[in-house]
Amino acid sequence: MTLLEVENLTVSFNTGDGVVRAVRGVSFAVDPGQTLGVVGESGSGKTVLTQTLLGLTPGATITGKAVFEGTDLLQLSQNQMREVRGARIAVIFQDPLTSLHPLYRVGWQIAEMIRAHEKSVTKKQAADQAVELLGRVGIPHPAQRVNDYPHQFSGGMRQRAMIAMALALSPQMIIADEPTTALDATVQAQILDLLLHLQRESGTALILITHDLGVVADIADNVMVMYAGRAAEKGTKHDIFYQQHHPYTKGLLESIPNSSGAAERLRPIPGMPPSLINLPSGCKFHPRCAYVMDRCVTQEPELQQIRDFSHLSACWLPIGAVGVGSDAERLRAEAVREGRMGAAVTVAETIAASPEVLS
Amino acid sequence: MTDESMAGFMNSAALDGDDVLVRVENLVKYFPVRTAGFVRRTVGNVQAVDGVSLAIPRGKTLGLVGETGSGKSTLARCVAGLLPVTSGKVTFDGHDITNLSRARMQPFRREIQMIFQDPYGSLNPRRRVGAIIGDPFAIHKTVTGAERKRKVQDLMERVGLNPEHYNRFPAEFSGGQRQRIGVARALALQPKLIICDEPVSALDVSIQAQVLNLLADLQRDFGLTYLFIAHDLEVVRHVSDSVTVMYLGRVAEVGPKQAVYGAPRHPYTAALLSAAPAADPDAAASRQRIILTGDIPSPIDPPSGCRFHPRCPKAQELCSQLEPPLEVKAGDAATHRTACHFPVEAGENLAAEAAARR
Numbered sequence: 001m002t003l004l005e006v007e008n009l010t011v012s013f014n015t016g017d018g019v020v021r022a023v024r025g026v027s028f029a030v031d032p033g034q035t036l037g038v039v040g041e042s043g044s045g046k047t048v049l050t051q052t053l054l055g056l057t058p059g060a061t062i063t064g065k066a067v068f069e070g071t072d073l074l075q076l077s078q079n080q081m082r083e084v085r086g087a088r089i090a091v092i093f094q095d096p097l098t099s100l101h102p103l104y105r106v107g108w109q110i111a112e113m114i115r116a117h118e119k120s121v122t123k124k125q126a127a128d129q130a131v132e133l134l135g136r137v138g139i140p141h142p143a144q145r146v147n148d149y150p151h152q153f154s155g156g157m158r159q160r161a162m163i164a165m166a167l168a169l170s171p172q173m174i175i176a177d178e179p180t181t182a183l184d185a186t187v188q189a190q191i192l193d194l195l196l197h198l199q200r201e202s203g204t205a206l207i208l209i210t211h212d213l214g215v216v217a218d219i220a221d222n223v224m225v226m227y228a229g230r231a232a233e234k235g236t237k238h239d240i241f242y243q244q245h246h247p248y249t250k251g252l253l254e255s256i257p258n259s260s261g262a263a264e265r266l267r268p269i270p271g272m273p274p275s276l277i278n279l280p281s282g283c284k285f286h287p288r289c290a291y292v293m294d295r296c297v298t299q300e301p302e303l304q305q306i307r308d309f310s311h312l313s314a315c316w317l318p319i320g321a322v323g324v325g326s327d328a329e330r331l332r333a334e335a336v337r338e339g340r341m342g343a344a345v346t347v348a349e350t351i352a353a354s355p356e357v358l359s
Numbered sequence: 360m361t362d363e364s365m366a367g368f369m370n371s372a373a374l375d376g377d378d379v380l381v382r383v384e385n386l387v388k389y390f391p392v393r394t395a396g397f398v399r400r401t402v403g404n405v406q407a408v409d410g411v412s413l414a415i416p417r418g419k420t421l422g423l424v425g426e427t428g429s430g431k432s433t434l435a436r437c438v439a440g441l442l443p444v445t446s447g448k449v450t451f452d453g454h455d456i457t458n459l460s461r462a463r464m465q466p467f468r469r470e471i472q473m474i475f476q477d478p479y480g481s482l483n484p485r486r487r488v489g490a491i492i493g494d495p496f497a498i499h500k501t502v503t504g505a506e507r508k509r510k511v512q513d514l515m516e517r518v519g520l521n522p523e524h525y526n527r528f529p530a531e532f533s534g535g536q537r538q539r540i541g542v543a544r545a546l547a548l549q550p551k552l553i554i555c556d557e558p559v560s561a562l563d564v565s566i567q568a569q570v571l572n573l574l575a576d577l578q579r580d581f582g583l584t585y586l587f588i589a590h591d592l593e594v595v596r597h598v599s600d601s602v603t604v605m606y607l608g609r610v611a612e613v614g615p616k617q618a619v620y621g622a623p624r625h626p627y628t629a630a631l632l633s634a635a636p637a638a639d640p641d642a643a644a645s646r647q648r649i650i651l652t653g654d655i656p657s658p659i660d661p662p663s664g665c666r667f668h669p670r671c672p673k674a675q676e677l678c679s680q681l682e683p684p685l686e687v688k689a690g691d692a693a694t695h696r697t698a699c700h701f702p703v704e705a706g707e708n709l710a711a712e713a714a715a716r717r
Contacts (some may be wrong), residue, residue, distance in 0.1 A: 041563040041564070041565065041566075042534075042563055140653075154654045155427070155654075156654050157654070184426035184427050184590065184655075185426065185590065185592065185631055185634045185635050186426065186630055186631060186634045186651050187426075187654065188634065188636070189633075189634035189648055189650055189651075190650055190651070192636075193648070193650050211563060211564065212636065213564070213638035214635070214636025214637055214638045214643075215636050216638075217636065217637065217638050217639055217640045217642075217643045218636050218640075218643045237640045238640060241638065241639065241640050242640075251565060252564060252565060253638060255564045255565045255567065255568040256564055256568075256593065256638050257568075257571070257593045257594055257596065257597030258593060258637065258638065258639075265572055265575065266568040266571055266572050266597070267568065268565050268566070268567075268568030268569040268572060269565035269568075270569075272533050272535065272566065273563075
């Protein structure tokens with residue numbers, strides 16, 4: 001039974017500069033107890049996508065469907081949404097300092113959240129629950145710390161408090177938007193460990209938005225790679241890390257310095273992500289892609305099945321061209337040779353020909 | 360500093376002393392904590408850097424790793440002469456540059472440049488890019504007029520910016536391009552040392568790789584020496600020749616990159632390495648992660664003895680009483696030094712020990 005099913009969601013914003021097409025037809029499903037990692041660079045639409053699910057993008061033009069436990073989230077009124085948000089779908093944001101009110105005690109903020117959703121709970125009961133929750137997320141001496149203000153907590157403890165708040169009403173799903181980006185490595189390890197532990201305990205589904213492929217490799221089951229408002233590739237963690245098909249996924253993985261190639265030169269993706277107001281024609285990745293073919297310039301590829309039904313990629317390259325081996329590289333090279341008769345060129349080639357186009 | 364650690368330090372200084380560009384000896388930087396009001400009594404000190412020594416050979420990169428509050432940025436600012444030091448000595452290219460007056464520091468400022476973390480905050484939004492990159496020439500009165508414009512455009516081209524964008528404002532550039540502007544400005548006076556303080560942390564991965572490649576090219580072409588600060592351990596491993604790990608104002612471990620990453624001896628280094636997420640699910644699944652308890656303590660009132668002892672999975676009685684000297688441990692290379700009473704041995708399961716203590 002699927003917990004959340006998003007179908008062909010589009011989100012755009014009208015601005016003075018033009019229409020920003022932040023999300024352009026994204027579909028995915030999350031099962032109970034599962035972790036979906038959503039990966040992408042700044043401006044890929046990953047945050048807008050999840051904020052739209054929670055009704056946090058006022059003023060946007062939204063189409064598509066997002067069915068959560070049988071109801072379409074996009075059809076809910078403000079008041080109905082308020083009952084879902086926090087109670088059945090909880091959110092953890094990136095910056096725990098700005099997500100907590102600086103002038104209220106941490107415990108009060110957690111209790112307030114419980115009482116807002118469950119009117120029958122007394123103040124005393126909610127306060128007790130806040131203490132218990134802080135203990136559950138590993139804050140030492142919760143009975144004293146519950147009366148602290150947010151500035152008396154360290155970064156890691158604030159994020160723990162946010163997680164405590166997210167857990168307060170036993171939600172079916174938690175959306176975590178870059179939950180560990182602002183934290184140091186050893187604290188990040190603590191928080192990821194805690195999230196995994198709590199998820200196993202309560203069977204909550206988790207959507208984890210991050211730009212850090214390392215975090216995804218650690219705790220996700222499935223991964224969706226986004227580029228310019230669309231899913232470039234979707235699959236299990238193993239599909240994405242070892243059998244990736246889309247050149248953008250491959251480029252992202254190759255951009256990361258790793259131990260195996262420590263002394264080598266990095267292979268960055270040339271150029272920059274496109275403006276969402278003025279998107280390129282065809283495949284939105286084609287100006288930066290090393291394997292660009294003529295059809296990439298004119299036709300935007302749809303997601304197609306790669307090996308098994310769970311692995312999908314939106315790229316014109318042949319289905320067999322997955323992973324990094326020499327066979328895959330030969331398949332890609334052949335496809336590019338056949339597919340490039342016309343004017344398809346990459347950013348890297350354009351720069352090599354005339355450096356002044358770098359803008 | 361104990362006699363033992365002094366001996367260890369002298370020893371290492373002799374070893375990597377062949378052509379050292381920067382040497383920091385026993386550097387201490389305290390920020391006084393004062394009471395409010397008229398008298399402003401000093402009631403304590405933030406011990407940001409407390410007795411750090413390091414040496415960077417010419418043309419090499421020293422990676423400085425540590426978490427928030429470890430003192431790595433303060434150390435960098437002391438080396439650059441941006442902060443007066445409390446005690447200790449900084450030697451640059453054979454000259455003692457510790458706490459020099461403004462005028463006497465001036466010639467060294469040309470040779471020590473800095474690249475900052477935030478490409479949005481480190482460029483004046485109301486000045487044109489050409490003027491920003493040309494500032495070092497104006498301040499040091501080296502190049503003027505049309506010659507300056509030509510030099511700035513050369514620099515822009517060198518770092519991969521379009522020289523025709525000389526008259527644009529920073530807001531017209533993306534994050535990666537702004538960082539290139541910062542690099543061009545740092546390069547202008549042909550410095551010998553560039554201090555990079557988290558130069559790629561604010562950038563997306565694909566752009567981060569572009570900037571790291573640029574820094575590597577510039578080092579090769581101009582023989583630059585880098586002091587490279589980052590919290591991303593994979594980035595530091597990629598760029599560095601040797602690595603210094605700091606914890607709460609002190610050096611926990613120092614050594615060649617291969618030694619520190621391959622066989623860390625300090626439990627903190629081991630925990631830090633095991634905590635860094637790797638983009639490889641199989642490795643992540645098989646890895647034993649060392650989860651530390653608690654957060655980094657306050658540098659105003661640091662723990663006694665070894666500063667890491669309250670969080671350390673191997674801590675014993677001795678650790679809270681006696682500060683361990685930074686010394687070569689049995690079986691390690693002479694350049695690999697660790698400040699720990701009970702260093703990690705090969706094949707030791709620190710993750711299990713940490714889990715047992717939690």
